[in-house]
Amino acid sequence: MAEPEVVDVVVVGLGVGGEEVAGRLAEAGLSVVGIERDLVGGECPYWGCIPSKMMIRAANAIAEARRVDGLAGTAQVQPDWAPVAKRIREEATDNWDDRVAVERFTGRGGRFVRGDARLDGPGRVRVGEQVFQARHGIVFGTGTKPSVPPIDGLAGTPYWTNHQATEVAELPESLLVLGGGAIGLELAQVFVRFGVRVTVVEALDRVLAIEEPEASEVAAAALRADGVQIHTGVKAERVSHDGQGFTLHGSGGTEFTAERLLVVTGRRAHLEELGLDTVGLDAKQRFLPVDDRLRVTDGIWAVGDVTGEGAFTHIAMYQAAIVIADVLDHARHAHGTPDPSGTANMVGGAMGAASEASVPRADYRALPRVTFTDPEVGAVGLTEHQARQRGINVQIGFTKLGTSSRGWIHQVGDDGFIKLVADANTGVLVGATSVGPAGGEVLSGLVVAVHAAVPVIQLRRMIYAYPTFHRAIEDALRSLK
Numbered sequence: 177m178a179e180p181e182v183v184d185v186v187v188v189g190l191g192v193g194g195e196e197v198a199g200r201l202a203e204a205g206l207s208v209v210g211i212e213r214d215l216v217g218g219e220c221p222y223w224g225c226i227p228s229k230m231m232i233r234a235a236n237a238i239a240e241a242r243r244v245d246g247l248a249g250t251a252q253v254q255p256d257w258a259p260v261a262k263r264i265r266e267e268a269t270d271n272w273d274d275r276v277a278v279e280r281f282t283g284r285g286g287r288f289v290r291g292d293a294r295l296d297g298p299g300r301v302r303v304g305e306q307v308f309q310a311r312h313g314i315v316f317g318t319g320t321k322p323s324v325p326p327i328d329g330l331a332g333t334p335y336w337t338n339h340q341a342t343e344v345a346e347l348p349e350s351l352l353v354l355g356g357g358a359i360g361l362e363l364a365q366v367f368v369r370f371g372v373r374v375t376v377v378e379a380l381d382r383v384l385a386i387e388e389p390e391a392s393e394v395a396a397a398a399l400r401a402d403g404v405q406i407h408t409g410v411k412a413e414r415v416s417h418d419g420q421g422f423t424l425h426g427s428g429g430t431e432f433t434a435e436r437l438l439v440v441t442g443r444r445a446h447l448e449e450l451g452l453d454t455v456g457l458d459a460k461q462r463f464l465p466v467d468d469r470l471r472v473t474d475g476i477w478a479v480g481d482v483t484g485e486g487a488f489t490h491i492a493m494y495q496a497a498i499v500i501a502d503v504l505d506h507a508r509h510a511h512g513t514p515d516p517s518g519t520a521n522m523v524g525g526a527m528g529a530a531s532e533a534s535v536p537r538a539d540y541r542a543l544p545r546v547t548f549t550d551p552e553v554g555a556v557g558l559t560e561h562q563a564r565q566r567g568i569n570v571q572i573g574f575t576k577l578g579t580s581s582r583g584w585i586h587q588v589g590d591d592g593f594i595k596l597v598a599d600a601n602t603g604v605l606v607g608a609t610s611v612g613p614a615g616g617e618v619l620s621g622l623v624v625a626v627h628a629a630v631p632v633i634q635l636r637r638m639i640y641a642y643p644t645f646h647r648a649i650e651d652a653l654r655s656l657k
């Protein structure tokens with residue numbers, strides 16, 4: 177067996193979270209090995225946020241052009257996927273090549289190893305024949321993979337996940353989207369705007385089921401207006417592929433056909449691949465549970481999607497800052513000096529004092545999330561249902577965007593609303609939803625309100641610029657009851 181090589185920190189998985197942790201710890205002077213089996217940067221730049229938002233930007237331009245009629249004359253639009261595919265290939269992903277990202281990491285002082293890594297006993301990580309012994313810690317940033325349901329006949333067919341949907345150079349004539357969550361709706365709307373016949377099949381009784389029911393209604397109506405067929409309450413029971421196309425047999429005798437099938441039914445961490453049993457951890461869990469400093473157990477941290485705290489790049493980055501602070505704090509104590517590498521202040525100022533108390537703790541109360549459909553669905557904190565379930569003395573404020581000056585001016589494409597969930601006992605917002613053409617941007621003020629627990633009375637006394645979309649927040653505040 178190979179003699180373990182001793183290093184300070186081993187980071188397994190260099191997606192958004194892992195790359196940030198590994199790069200910043202290396203910059204701080206620790207010897208860091210970063211191990212990635214696929215592409216450095218992970219899902220977000222290659223098959224997630226960035227290419228999907230490039231697709232959405234293009235699809236929204238088509239939709240806006242179609243809104244010229246009646247507002248500003250006439251416009252003829254001839255959608256063409258080629259520039260979108262080219263932009264994703266050339267600008268976003270370097271043809272799915274991570275050379276630049278690897279150099280970015282090694283340029284920060286990290287040592288890069290390509291391969292599949294797993295724990296090999298306490299403090300040890302194995303990748304192929306190499307074994308590393310981590311002096312200060314091991315960080316898992318191994319993310320998630322698409323969770324594909326065990327539908328009869330599905331395995332072995334050429335179904336798409338978000339990978340194929342992102343890499344597609346020529347669009348199919350028709351597409352079945354299995355799953356009406358954020359990713360399913362975003363991609364369904366993109367493809368329908370480029371002329372693909374799109375059908376969404378969702379097992380639950382509404383799309384975007386984790387958000388407010390009013391948001392589901394607006395999103396479903398917008399997609400239907402674009403031409404998407406939406407079927408909710410339909411469980412997929414069997415799939416077949418005849419070489420030309422797919423047939424999906426659903427509950428209640430339903431049947432759908434299309435050239436392509438995109439499966440976007442959630443994501444799953446693959447803990448069974450990580451050798452967790454070699455340190456006595458349970459690999460059968462859905463995600464890797466962490467405490468508020470992202471510690472899994474002594475000497476092991478996790479960051480990003482694998483923690484199950486929310487599958488968003490901003491969560492991975494938020495958690496990364498905490499992991500970095502905690503690992504550096506740990507390293508400082510291990511060295512028995514306040515700041516061995518002289519880098520105490522490198523982590524966003526969080527490491528100024530050499531004490532555990534200086535390590536920030538994760539707090540997800542004001543977790544923002546945006547579904548980039550048109551209109552966008554932005555939300556933060558608790559939905560009304562979640563707040564009531566927690567026994568909060570709930571007050572609701574609601575206003576439609578179309579009744580605001582800006583919504584009325586915007587006219588076509590002004591669908592949306594602001595919904596506020598307040599705790600009547602404490603007088604602060606505990607959740608909010610902002611749906612509209614700039615729903616995700618309008619959300620930012622509401623995130624501040626929930627995060628900082630700004631009293632509703634203060635929010636009512638603010639000045640809201642006229643005529644912005646965010647001015648509708650004032651109307652929603654006025655309607656709180």
Ligand SMILES: Cc1cc2nc3c(=O)[nH]c(=O)nc-3n(C[C@H](O)[C@H](O)[C@H](O)COP(=O)(O)OP(=O)(O)OC[C@H]3O[C@@H](n4cnc5c(N)ncnc54)[C@H](O)[C@@H]3O)c2cc1C
Pocket residue numbers: 188189190191192193194211212213214215216217218219220223224225226228229291292293294317318319320338359449450479480481482486487488489490491492548
């Ligand atoms: C279509 C789509 C659109 C999205 N849009 C948005 C958006 O608009 N905004 C947003 O905030 N989020 C979005 N997300 C979510 C976002 O991409 C993820 O939250 C983010 O990538 C999580 O980062 P991560 O570091 O946890 O994991 P990942 O990015 O998944 O990276 C994990 C890395 O670990 C590697 N790995 C796993 N196991 C091992 C192992 N044993 N050894 C070595 N390497 C390993 C993997 O190869 C991978 O590169 C989107 C996701 C998808 C799929």
